Amino acid sequence: MAELTPPHRSLLRNHGGGHAPVSNLELFFDLVYVFAITQVSHTLLMHLSWTGFAEATVLFGAVWWAWMYTTWAANWAEPERVPVRIMLLVAMLASMVMAVAMPRAFATAPDDRGLLFVCSYLALQVGRSVFMALAMWRDERVAAMTMVRIAAWFSLSTPCWIGGALTQEESHRLALWAVALVAEYAGPIRGYRLPLLGRSQPSDWTISGSHMAERCALFIIIALGEGVVVTGANFAAAPPMGPRITAFLLAFVGSALMWWIYFDVGAERGAKHIENHAEPGRVARNAYTYLHMPIVAGVVVSAVADALILEEPRGPVTEGLVLTQCGGLLVYLLGTAVFKRFGNRLGNTPLSHLAGIALLLGLGGWSLWRGPSAIGFFGCSVVVLAVVAMWEWGSYHGGWEERIGRLFRRRAG
Known part of the structure; x- marks a missing residue:
């Protein structure tokens, strides 16, 4: 009697583009990135210079890319299957090692941990891609080929990573x-085009749009939570006094307003847009993989400003405080504005965000020129966020735009 072939048990969710819930393991995985984001902001705070900013940008770029590719993998892979669980836990360990090495990734011997940072990053990116290619090969051959291209694409960038880790010249390491x-960030735009392997199309990426939107919204929460932790830790480390209490309250209000600006309108509209789009993979690439990066980066940089104002709330404003606060909020508002444009059926950029960007540019320039008090400058920047939040809320919930339009039409008539 012929032996019966055991049924094939897929490692994939097989959601067909429908809803895929965020698993508890994914939330557990995110805890490492709470630590990683803290490491990035701490690195920038300890090396507050243009070189330090460039190094922190590279570190943040690697952190975001590692988290984002794991999010794409978890969108397809079924976390209830043991092999997938093991893959995510191993990825979590590699992410932890990467985060531990970050503060000394640009240090010189004997404190140099650049090679440790690079090896953990490459092991995570290449190893996860190979696992997903094998997991998809039987059920999703086209998507599996995308994973093969991704693994090859990361392998092509390996010489620059290793070469940078082996050099002791800080500028050479940064450049490599x-x-x-x-090169890696160009991959999704280029469809991971490679000789003999061809290229991938966004139409090949059958993802769960709701899962992608929820995961990215949760990462915004992670970044905002890191700012809250920085604020609380710095406030607790020094005796409370009038200016420091004021700075603490302003930092908290600023974090709350940043949450409000993203989640009041943008998050829900973006989720509906990707869920109903004919090519959710294209939206996930443009609106979430790329455009959420400046949103998170802005939150991280503004957390450095929170730490600076709590360290010394008295006295005149410093250049570092102006650049981190105005710079962080500018990047945040710009990223949020472009993201919201994707979710707007009219394709409009929110006027409130553009006004906020203009106000921050004016505030930053004036503060560098006139040198007001640190607490006064910081309070004004929070007022700008409040103006943006109230303007947008009134536009979408209070019907201000419609009323103004009717008023102009009535006068024109």
Whole structure:
């Protein structure tokens, strides 16, 4: 009697583009990135210079790319299957090692941990891609080929990563790692085009749009939570006094307003847009993989400003405080504005965000010129966020735009 072939048990969710819930393991995985984001902001705070900013940018780019590719993998892979669980836990360990190495990734011997950072990053990116290619090969051959191209694409950037880790010249390491990241970030745009392997199309990426939107929204929460932790830790480390209490309250209000600006309108509209789009993979690439990066980066940089104002709330404003607060909020508002444009059926950029960007540019320039008090400058930047939040809320919930339009039409008539 012929032996019966055991039924094939797929490692994939097989959601067909429908809803895929965020698993508890994915939330557990995110805890490492709470630590990683904290490491990035701490690195920038300890090396508050243009070189330090460039190094922190490279580190943040690697952190975001590692988290984002794991999010894509978890969108397809079924976390209830043991092999997938093991893959995510191993990825979690590699992410932890990467985060531990980050503060000394650009240090010189004997404190140099650049090679440890690079090896953990490459092991995570290449290893996860190979696992997903094998997991998809039987059920999703086209998507599996995308994973093969991704693994090859990361392998092509490996010489720059390793070469940078082996050099002891800080500027050379920074340049080589930046080249590696630029090449990797070009991958999704180029469809991971490679000789003999061809290229991938966004139509090949059958993802769960709701899962992608929820995961990215949760990462915004992670970044905002890191700012809250920085604020609380710095406030607890020094005796409470009038200016420091004021700075603490302003930092908290600023974090709350940043949450409000993203989640009041943008998050829900973006989720509906990707869920109903004919090519959710294209939206996930443009609106979430790329455009959420400046949103998170802005939150991280503004957390550095929170730490600076709590360290010394008295006295005149410093250049570092102006650049981190105005710079972080500018990047945040710009990223949020472009993201919301994707979810807007009219394709409009929110006027409130553009006004906020203009106000921050004016505030930053004036503060560098006139040198107001640190607490006064910080309070004004929070007022700008409040203006943006109230303007947008009134536009979408209070019907201000419609009323103004009717008023102009009535006068014109």
